[in-house]
Amino acid sequence: MARKLVVYYSWKNSAASYMAQRIADAIGADIEGIVPELAYNGNYDLAMERAKREVGCNFEPKIKPMQSNLEDYDEIIIGGPCWWQKMSSPVRTFLVKNRRRLAGKTVSCFITNYGRKPWAIEDMESLLPESCTVIPGMEIRFEDEDASCQETPDEQVTAWIETL
Numbered sequence: 001m002a003r004k005l006v007v008y009y010s011w012k013n014s015a016a017s018y019m020a021q022r023i024a025d026a027i028g029a030d031i032e033g034i035v036p037e038l039a040y041n042g043n044y045d046l047a048m049e050r051a052k053r054e055v056g057c058n059f060e061p062k063i064k065p066m067q068s069n070l071e072d073y074d075e076i077i078i079g080g081p082c083w084w085q086k087m088s089s090p091v092r093t094f095l096v097k098n099r100r101r102l103a104g105k106t107v108s109c110f111i112t113n114y115g116r117k118p119w120a121i122e123d124m125e126s127l128l129p130e131s132c133t134v135i136p137g138m139e140i141r142f143e144d145e146d147a148s149c150q151e152t153p154d155e156q157v158t159a160w161i162e163t164l
């Protein structure tokens with residue numbers, strides 16, 4: 001049986017962490033969060049401002065070392081929130097830093113957002129090595145940061161999880 005790992009970043013431990021846990025529970029995967037060395041301010045406006053600057057120039061903030069060894073896994077599911085219509089900066093750092101370790105693996109990406117025409121999945125997939133087998137990703141839309149207000153029909157989410 002394939003060994004699977006869900007890797008995610010979540011700013012507020014809301015939509016993205018909820019979705020990561022749901023996926024891991026459903027497919028029996030291990031799970032680990034990406035932790036930035038310098039946490040994003042809990043204040044929405046300040047976090048937005050820093051995120052805008054970082055996303056605008058594809059900045060890669062330092063992240064803490066991961067506990068999981070990617071080499072132990074066949075399939076990696078990577079996700080996080082959409083920021084300024086792209087992936088969040090800590091997810092970018094993870095993908096860039098681990099590009100070589102992801103080579104040859106099966107990968108799928110997910111994004112949580114509130115539905116402002118994001119192209120974050122494409123942004124993430126563009127950083128995967130060509131040797132990856134990519135399972136089409138999923139954008140899951142929430143009304144706001146509250147993980148209980150999912151707008152994407154649940155059957156679509158379940159159907160996507162079944163592809164993992």
Ligand SMILES: Cc1cc2nc3c(=O)[nH]c(=O)nc-3n(C[C@H](O)[C@H](O)[C@H](O)COP(=O)(O)O)c2cc1C
Nearest residue numbers: 011012014015016051082084085112113114115116
């Ligand atoms: C800095 C920042 C930028 C965001 N930019 C977008 C965006 O461009 N499009 C969108 O649909 N949602 C955007 N959002 C909303 C988040 O993607 C959404 O609230 C996310 O699912 C929250 O998950 P988390 O708290 O688990 O990180 C943004 C949120 C933040 C904090």
